[in-house]
Amino acid sequence: MSSPTDIHAYLAELEDIPGTRVYTAARARKGYHINQFAMSLMKGDNRERFKADERAYLDEWPISEEAKAALLKRDYNTLLDLGGNVYFLSKLFSTDGLSFAEAVSTMTDMTFPEYRDMMLKGGRSPIGNRSIKANLAAAGLEATKGTY
Amino acid sequence: MARLTAGVGSSHVPLLGVAVDQGKTRDDYFGPIFAGYDWTREWEKAEKPDVVILVYNDHASAFDMKIVPTFAIGCGEHYKAADEGWGPRKVPDVEGHADLAWHIAQSLILDDFDMTIINEMDVDHGLTVPLSMMFGTPDKWPCKVVPLAVNVVTYPVPSGNRCWALGEAVARAVASFPEDLNVQIWGTGGMSHQLQGPRAGLLNREWDNKFLDMLESDTDAARWIPHIEYLRETGSEGIEMVMWLIMRGALGKSVKTLHRHYHIPCSNTAIGHIVLEPNP
Numbered sequence: 001m002s003s004p005t006d007i008h009a010y011l012a013e014l015e016d017i018p019g020t021r022v023y024t025a026a027r028a029r030k031g032y033h034i035n036q037f038a039m040s041l042m043k044g045d046n047r048e049r050f051k052a053d054e055r056a057y058l059d060e061w062p063i064s065e066e067a068k069a070a071l072l073k074r075d076y077n078t079l080l081d082l083g084g085n086v087y088f089l090s091k092l093f094s095t096d097g098l099s100f101a102e103a104v105s106t107m108t109d110m111t112f113p114e115y116r117d118m119m120l121k122g123g124r125s126p127i128g129n130r131s132i133k134a135n136l137a138a139a140g141l142e143a144t145k146g147t148y
Numbered sequence: 149m150a151r152l153t154a155g156v157g158s159s160h161v162p163l164l165g166v167a168v169d170q171g172k173t174r175d176d177y178f179g180p181i182f183a184g185y186d187w188t189r190e191w192e193k194a195e196k197p198d199v200v201i202l203v204y205n206d207h208a209s210a211f212d213m214k215i216v217p218t219f220a221i222g223c224g225e226h227y228k229a230a231d232e233g234w235g236p237r238k239v240p241d242v243e244g245h246a247d248l249a250w251h252i253a254q255s256l257i258l259d260d261f262d263m264t265i266i267n268e269m270d271v272d273h274g275l276t277v278p279l280s281m282m283f284g285t286p287d288k289w290p291c292k293v294v295p296l297a298v299n300v301v302t303y304p305v306p307s308g309n310r311c312w313a314l315g316e317a318v319a320r321a322v323a324s325f326p327e328d329l330n331v332q333i334w335g336t337g338g339m340s341h342q343l344q345g346p347r348a349g350l351l352n353r354e355w356d357n358k359f360l361d362m363l364e365s366d367t368d369a370a371r372w373i374p375h376i377e378y379l380r381e382t383g384s385e386g387i388e389m390v391m392w393l394i395m396r397g398a399l400g401k402s403v404k405t406l407h408r409h410y411h412i413p414c415s416n417t418a419i420g421h422i423v424l425e426p427n428p
Contacts, residue, residue, distance in 0.1 A: 005307075013376045014303065019347030020384050024303045032213055039212040042233060077345060086344040087208040087301060094233030100162065101415045104348045115349060119413040123340075123351025130380040 016132050021080040031083020034071070037061045038088040041095045050095065076107050150248065150325035154195065155395040155403070156188070156334040157363065157422040158281055160204060162273040163415040165237055168280045181419050184409030185281050188423055191406065192282050196290070198329040199245045201252070201318060201398075202275055203296045203391045204336045207232070209272035216302050217264035219314060221256070222271075222295035223249040230270035239276050239285075245292035248325055252294065255321035261314055271295060278336045281421075300337065300388050305375065311390045312371035315397025322398075335395030337388025339410075340381070341417035350383040351418045357410060359389060360422055363396050364405045370396065385417075395424075402427040 014022040021027060028035075037058070040046045050057040058068045070078040074096070079089060086104075093103035105115035118124060128135065164181065167173050173182040209230040211217070224244045229236040256263050279289055296318075299305055306314075315333070322331050339356040342348050362370040371393055378387045396403075407423040 010304070010375075014379070017347070017379055017384075019345045020342065020379070021345055022303055022379065022384060023301060028213065028302050035208075035213050039208060042209075042231060047233075080344055085208075085301065088213075091208070091233050099415075100343070104343050104416055107345055108348050109346060118349055119351075119416065122353065122412055123418070124342075124347065124349040126350060126352050126355070126381055129347055129350060 018129050018132050018135060023085045027080075027083040028085070029083070031067075031079075031085065033061050033063050034067050034079060034082060034084045035088035037063060037071075038084070038091045041091040047095050074106070076103070080107075150199075150322045150327060150329040150331050152319050152322045152331050152333060152398060152426065153197070154332045154406075155399045155424045155426075156278075156282065156332060157360075157392045157395060157420065157424075158278050158334065158336050159338055159414070159417060159419045159421070160274050160277040160336040161414045161417045161419065162232070162277065165239075165273050165277045165280055168285060169237055169239075178414075181411050181414055182281075184411060184419070184421055187407045188282055188421070189284055191423065192290075195332075196330065197332045199248055199292045199294060199331045201294045201296055201322075201331065201333040202278065202336065203298060203334060203394045204274035204278070205300045205388060205391065206269075206297050207272055207274060207301075210266075210269035210297075213302075216299055217297070218299045218306055219261065220264035220266050220297040221249055221253045222266045222269065222293075222297070223253055224267050224269070227269060227271045227275075227293075227295065229276050230272040232272055236270075237273070237276055239280065240288050242271055242275065242279070242289060242295075243292045245294055247327070248292075248322075248329065248331070249294045251325050252318060252321040255324065256314070256317050259317045259320065261317055266295070266297070269295075274336060278334055282334075296394070298391050298394070300390060303375075305387060306390065307375070308373050308390050308393050309371045311393040312368060312397035315394040315399075318394065319398040319400065333395045333398045335392035337391050338382070338386055339389060339418040339420035340383050340386045342383025343385050343416055345384070347383070349416060351412055352382050352386075353410070353412060353418065355381040356418055356420055359392075360408060360410070360420060363392065363422060363424065364403065364408075366402045368397075368401075399424055399426040
């Protein structure tokens, strides 16, 4: 039998992964309209209206200025911080005609050719990428709020 | 009575569907991936399952954030391929098995699994890519499908233990269905991959293969892997592997491995594939 899970410890651990925003309930709440906006791009008519005037289309949604700016800039890391989820944001990738891998590469510190090359060579290693706390401890530092 | 005769695990990377649809399955990039499914395609031709219970996740296609069911079962007569932003895949419609699906749904609810019932939906690459991998490009899919959709996107997703137990309950439900049917269960998604953030592109060959070893073994160790381990070791989207546990849980204590395949990479993802048979 499984024992009851400590929700606070569970949620805290999800924030301890370097370079990763786990799509928690808190992010899902915060990014609800960003994701529903992205979902609207599943329809061809909406895609056309969005492409014709992105700003006007975004203004139809109850989305913050910060999120609108990030959407216009295709700043996906900021959108993840604001509660966007990659499966929803991928509707914007396809509206832009980008492959999933190319769009994903824009969230890393690599160009798409560099990213593709890394994948062909076996992908990013989990070594050194498992835990923010462990990385800080290894560097002799303490975790502070906002470390990412 | 209906018989659960085999379990299949497979990645469901959308790019595999593109390769099939554009006839690129034997090029230098995709050839080694598809070669690992040749055995299975021949085996499926001989096995001729009547129904596949296909465990997958929807990727913001049929469901948006309005409603997020943890476990949902498709009880409809048929399903169309979803338009995922590029137009729907040109694959046959998926035929449901409403009698078996409703029987499983009722059995699961009586067995304490509070299922969401789906009567109408479109199915995305999570469901159609595995069909293409196992059956190729027929005019009509050779079996009926009972879709079983799992939330692996919005946290918390179901625990590995809960998924395993759901598989056990699915097996009991199949065994009590009066019609003589050859039923398979497929667990799809994974293996290691991360599609978001600066850590995107993480793959873990060693962990993925350890996971496959666990599925082959007589232990149920895999059901106790915590979410955080999938996240740390296999990337944020590697969590999809909990869906393979529904398949493995359904097969009982001991299994025989018929086939296994692993390849890196396909787009952002590690490809894993396994075919298991329950031991009597």
